[in-house]
Amino acid sequence: MLIAQLSDPHVRPDGVLYQDVVDSNAMFAAAIAHLHALDPQPDLVLLSGDLVDKGEAAEYANLRKLLDRLAIPALVIPGNHDDRDNFRQAFRDHAYLPASGPMHYAAGRHGDILIVALDVTLPGLHHGEIDEDSMLWLDGALSAEPQRPTILMMHQPPFDCGVPYLDLYHCRNGARLAEVIARHRQVERVVCGHVHRFMQLRFAGTVLCTAPSTTTAIALRLSPDAKPASHLEPPACLLHHWRPEVGLVTHLSQIGSFPGPYPFA
Ligand SMILES: [Fe+2]
Secondary structure, three states, rough: OEEEOOOOOOOOOOOOOOOOOHHHHHHHHHHHHHHOOOOOOOOEEEEEEEOOOOOOOOHHHHHHHHHOOOOEEEEOOOOOOHHHHHHHOOOOOOOOOOOOOOEEEEEEEEEEEEEEEEOOOOOOOEEEEOOOOHHHHHHHHHHHHOOEEEEEEEOOOOOOOOOHHHOOEEEEHHHHHHHHHHHOOOOOEEEEEEOOOEEEEEEEEEEEEEOOOOOOOEOOOOOOOOOOEEEOOOOOEEEEEEEEOOEEEEEEOOOOOOOOOOOOO
């Protein structure tokens, strides 16, 4: 089973550039075309938040138009740039999304892997947080299928990555979250968005990784007084490849045209 993860496309209204610099809409369309060109194609696409940039209805209209091209089932969560009401309205045909409150869900119909989504966004704020109700919900969702290999998806990562302007807006209560996850050995991966970079670390006895954005890369600056910036690095996505005899292998797959192929391996 192959699961693609696209993150942080920051879609804008048709014809409008992201940050007046880059065509996030065309880049999201290119990301979808990239998935369609894979052999085999992914069985499922995870969209890990910041699907639009300003939470506007016109952005969601364009997002849905772009997603109409996607021929693979998709599961969505909001990010801090999404508007919960407009998001819910735009995805009202996605029956797995709860009708009110945080958009937590467990999507169990996708082959071997259970997808558990935890909505850690706080409307109007850029950092994330997990309250005790959400912890209880998560513990219950993971307790329901203890034998099922599971991917836990959330937007803001629950750790400090060392990039100071990213760590201001991480998901709070990470240590408490780690306590909950550590009780459930079937969690193969925690996958996040938000930081617009690929990162990985050991977390709660499992592997946590963050996805790059399909649009821009937030600058990798590890000095404590570094100032925020972004670059137009090659956009990329993650491919989580499940094989029961091996486990879950996560690939970074860059989107675009590159020289090659050459006849050496
Ligand atoms: Fe983002």
